[in-house]
Amino acid sequence: VRRCEIIAVGSELLTPSRLDTNSLFITERLNEIGIDVRAKMVVGDDLADLSDAIRHALDRVDLLVMTGGLGPTDDDLTRQAVAAVTGLPLDEDPNIVAGIEQRFHARGLDMPAINRRQALVPRGGVVVENPRGTAPGIWLEHEGTVLVLLPGPPRELKPMLEALMRERLTPLTAGAGLYRRVLKVTGRTESHVEEAAQPVYSQWLLRPNPIGTTILAGPGQIELHLSVRMDSSREAARVLDEAVAELRVALGPYLFSSDGESMEQIVGRLLARQGLTIAVAESCTGGLIASRLTDVPGSSAYFQLGVVAYSNRAKTDLLGVPAEVIDSNGAVSEPVARAMAEGARQRGAADIGIGVTGIAGPSGGTESKPVGTVAIAVLGPGREVVRTSWFPGGREQVKLFASQAVLDTVRRLLLERVPSPDGLMD
Amino acid sequence: VRRCEIIAVGSELLTPSRLDTNSLFITERLNEIGIDVRAKMVVGDDLADLSDAIRHALDRVDLLVMTGGLGPTDDDLTRQAVAAVTGLPLDEDPNIVAGIEQRFHARGLDMPAINRRQALVPRGGVVVENPRGTAPGIWLEHEGTVLVLLPGPPRELKPMLEALMRERLTPLTAGAGLYRRVLKVTGRTESHVEEAAQPVYSQWLLRPNPIGTTILAGPGQIELHLSVRMDSSREAARVLDEAVAELRVALGPYLFSSDGESMEQIVGRLLARQGLTIAVAESCTGGLIASRLTDVPGSSAYFQLGVVAYSNRAKTDLLGVPAEVIDSNGAVSEPVARAMAEGARQRGAADIGIGVTGIAGPSGGTESKPVGTVAIAVLGPGREVVRTSWFPGGREQVKLFASQAVLDTVRRLLLERVPSPDGLMD
Numbered sequence: 001v002r003r004c005e006i007i008a009v010g011s012e013l014l015t016p017s018r019l020d021t022n023s024l025f026i027t028e029r030l031n032e033i034g035i036d037v038r039a040k041m042v043v044g045d046d047l048a049d050l051s052d053a054i055r056h057a058l059d060r061v062d063l064l065v066m067t068g069g070l071g072p073t074d075d076d077l078t079r080q081a082v083a084a085v086t087g088l089p090l091d092e093d094p095n096i097v098a099g100i101e102q103r104f105h106a107r108g109l110d111m112p113a114i115n116r117r118q119a120l121v122p123r124g125g126v127v128v129e130n131p132r133g134t135a136p137g138i139w140l141e142h143e144g145t146v147l148v149l150l151p152g153p154p155r156e157l158k159p160m161l162e163a164l165m166r167e168r169l170t171p172l173t174a175g176a177g178l179y180r181r182v183l184k185v186t187g188r189t190e191s192h193v194e195e196a197a198q199p200v201y202s203q204w205l206l207r208p209n210p211i212g213t214t215i216l217a218g219p220g221q222i223e224l225h226l227s228v229r230m231d232s233s234r235e236a237a238r239v240l241d242e243a244v245a246e247l248r249v250a251l252g253p254y255l256f257s258s259d260g261e262s263m264e265q266i267v268g269r270l271l272a273r274q275g276l277t278i279a280v281a282e283s284c285t286g287g288l289i290a291s292r293l294t295d296v297p298g299s300s301a302y303f304q305l306g307v308v309a310y311s312n313r314a315k316t317d318l319l320g321v322p323a324e325v326i327d328s329n330g331a332v333s334e335p336v337a338r339a340m341a342e343g344a345r346q347r348g349a350a351d352i353g354i355g356v357t358g359i360a361g362p363s364g365g366t367e368s369k370p371v372g373t374v375a376i377a378v379l380g381p382g383r384e385v386v387r388t389s390w391f392p393g394g395r396e397q398v399k400l401f402a403s404q405a406v407l408d409t410v411r412r413l414l415l416e417r418v419p420s421p422d423g424l425m426d
Numbered sequence: 427v428r429r430c431e432i433i434a435v436g437s438e439l440l441t442p443s444r445l446d447t448n449s450l451f452i453t454e455r456l457n458e459i460g461i462d463v464r465a466k467m468v469v470g471d472d473l474a475d476l477s478d479a480i481r482h483a484l485d486r487v488d489l490l491v492m493t494g495g496l497g498p499t500d501d502d503l504t505r506q507a508v509a510a511v512t513g514l515p516l517d518e519d520p521n522i523v524a525g526i527e528q529r530f531h532a533r534g535l536d537m538p539a540i541n542r543r544q545a546l547v548p549r550g551g552v553v554v555e556n557p558r559g560t561a562p563g564i565w566l567e568h569e570g571t572v573l574v575l576l577p578g579p580p581r582e583l584k585p586m587l588e589a590l591m592r593e594r595l596t597p598l599t600a601g602a603g604l605y606r607r608v609l610k611v612t613g614r615t616e617s618h619v620e621e622a623a624q625p626v627y628s629q630w631l632l633r634p635n636p637i638g639t640t641i642l643a644g645p646g647q648i649e650l651h652l653s654v655r656m657d658s659s660r661e662a663a664r665v666l667d668e669a670v671a672e673l674r675v676a677l678g679p680y681l682f683s684s685d686g687e688s689m690e691q692i693v694g695r696l697l698a699r700q701g702l703t704i705a706v707a708e709s710c711t712g713g714l715i716a717s718r719l720t721d722v723p724g725s726s727a728y729f730q731l732g733v734v735a736y737s738n739r740a741k742t743d744l745l746g747v748p749a750e751v752i753d754s755n756g757a758v759s760e761p762v763a764r765a766m767a768e769g770a771r772q773r774g775a776a777d778i779g780i781g782v783t784g785i786a787g788p789s790g791g792t793e794s795k796p797v798g799t800v801a802i803a804v805l806g807p808g809r810e811v812v813r814t815s816w817f818p819g820g821r822e823q824v825k826l827f828a829s830q831a832v833l834d835t836v837r838r839l840l841l842e843r844v845p846s847p848d849g850l851m852d
Contacts, residue, residue: 010640010642011638011640012640012642012651013466014453014463014464014465014466015453015457015606015651016450016451016453016454016457017450019445019446019447019450020445021445024442024443024445025442027440027441027442028442031441031442037440038440038469038470038472038475039440039467039468039469039470039475039479040439040440040467040468041465041466041467041468042465042466042467043464043465044464044465045640046464049464049465049486052486053465056482060475060478071616071643072616072617072620073616073617073620073624073641074620074624075640075641107816107818109615112617112618112620112621114617114620114621115617132818132819153643155819155820155823180442214441214443214444216443223443225442225443227441280734282713282732285717286716286717286719286720286721286725286729286732287708287713287714287715287716287717287720287732287734288713288717289713290712290713290716290717290734291711291712291713291714291716291717291825293712294712294713294734294736294786294825295712295821295822295825297787297788297789297821298789299712299736300736300737300790303712303734303736304736304737304740305733305734305735305736305737305740305744306708306712306713306732306733306734306735307731307732307733307734307744308706308713308716308720308729308731308732308733308734309731309732310720310725310726310729310730310731311726311730311731313775314730314731314773314774317773318731318733318744318773347740347743347744348740349739360720361723362723363723363724364726395721395723396721399717399720399721
């Protein structure tokens, strides 16, 4: 199996507001085992269009991955279209019916009759279990081509694809795999990252196994995607590790992640390893920092307390910020951020206290403190950082940028305390 | 011209880090003049794959828009593929050559010889000027189908498409536009929504101007996308308003948004209109409810306080939850949720208090309280709701589902208090 096409099914993916993003994840995994994605298609919930797209793909590739259209409703037509094109009848699988019924019963509900449609399998197809939803996937080998049908929701699709990779796809491939590494940088613009990284990665293109580099600007961070094609995964890992080490020198402490981990995962790991706890007092970020920290499994071990204090009264009553500090400096000021951090640390009995106060907009800005002005305080054991930054964009972006800056400050403080090889700052 | 396909050309669009986003903009503009996008395709820089995709599209649609592959280099193959499929020869257009030479001269450079390729036009094609780059576009009518070739960079493509819209595409269409409405439902599964809505929307398909309906399951909500093709936007608005009213009857209070607004926007609007304030005490949702509420501009008018209390100590110290209530019921229980809500309301001096405590996972579940168990309390003026729910999925999904359930409970409480026509419950 070398040539693949991906078909995403769903009329919503043909509207001006939706993109098929599943194909990115699928492409990444298939590339790793040397399968080339030759084309991607998006088709609506229309039996004729869908059948036509399947027929066309079957002529050209030896692996066809389809996502979506496996739901229980009238407009879910993937199963029917595959049956129509291949000429295979659809059989109801009693095990699938039982499994779906069980899912509904677990939530105290009866299975609606229409869900029976999800138990239809083209004859000869193998059922791929869906641990996170009612729509099972289907693996079907037909006249030399493999068809893989997967549900559209990414959280259902991903574990199913992983299982298929292990059990069925990898054994069918032979060639060199494409291996990737995702690096993340914060606190620098895309142009700065490009200026620093280009002299490094341009050299990689001259090698026998060139490493490709793509720079992508995301919200609050710049990503560098490295990829290399090699026969062995161990050799690829070694080559990519060396490449990451070169970029670490070029990018310095702005590089915070070298294997796709998020900022909150990295901060969480550093806190857990150092046995420290944290408490957060937020004004303009409105709970986003607490929510990001608590997205990480196991965060209850180090997350002690979060307080979202918009009003001056809440800052005074709940965090013990002296009213005169607010009066003489304004609510958006470094002394107030510091007092908030101190209050969070004390009330949460935590090792590290965070205070953030700013103007997320769209209103509330002044000439001296425009929208996007944010004062940040991080009080750690033995060291504290208090500063004022300005972030561009609308309300949600200011919240995101400010939360990223705060978490990065915590990361750096923890690294300075106990230099750590995989916190990426040496 | 009614049926369109879009082909995006470029091998970089088949990697795990790039998406074709031009098609969103093209779809939006074409929909406005009543042209349906039936399929979208991404093909790499390969003459055989590209020719094959064009041939397949020409069989099925009467407008084919292609983006990319018009540059001067060897891997820019769109012109060649169109010539190969249509059998039309490529002629060099001396005006294009002169124009490209001029662009280079203006920058003090000579035109590289390879740029001559950009002057090739399939015989019969009309040149579309590119004010922002060297690659001109091409408009070609061939055997009843219109082919439009545009360059890939969005800043070049957009003004060229606008010019084509005015001068060529709009005159070819009957003028009926496609109008949309996005409805959102929470607290029901996709199958339940389908069962309730299907008898309603299936009738719409029989009308002279049928309304199309797509049902989409999202995290914590089900969306219904309605679309109708009409000559006048005012008439479309009237028809869609009536359709929404019918669905309101069928879906009842589970329908919370009829024009794309988010749950937090709707709750915020109801709070502001009723002059009420809110305070939130969160355990398992970890600040997500506070963060969602404060995503809304102007939320400082009603958002008083948020407390994220993971530990029992924080619940007792900061929210005044009696230790004996935790001891006798467990931290995940309705009495604790209620005491947390009461504490948030008192300390925030708010009209409405929210308390949420649960097990977001992956660890911490027990047989009687598995991962996903969440106790919710909403104490409002004159009314209170306390209940226990179970939500499926991983940590982030449990957080999201629980936050949605809490905000929906607030919405319903506010609507029962002062029935409001645009809160959608009558």
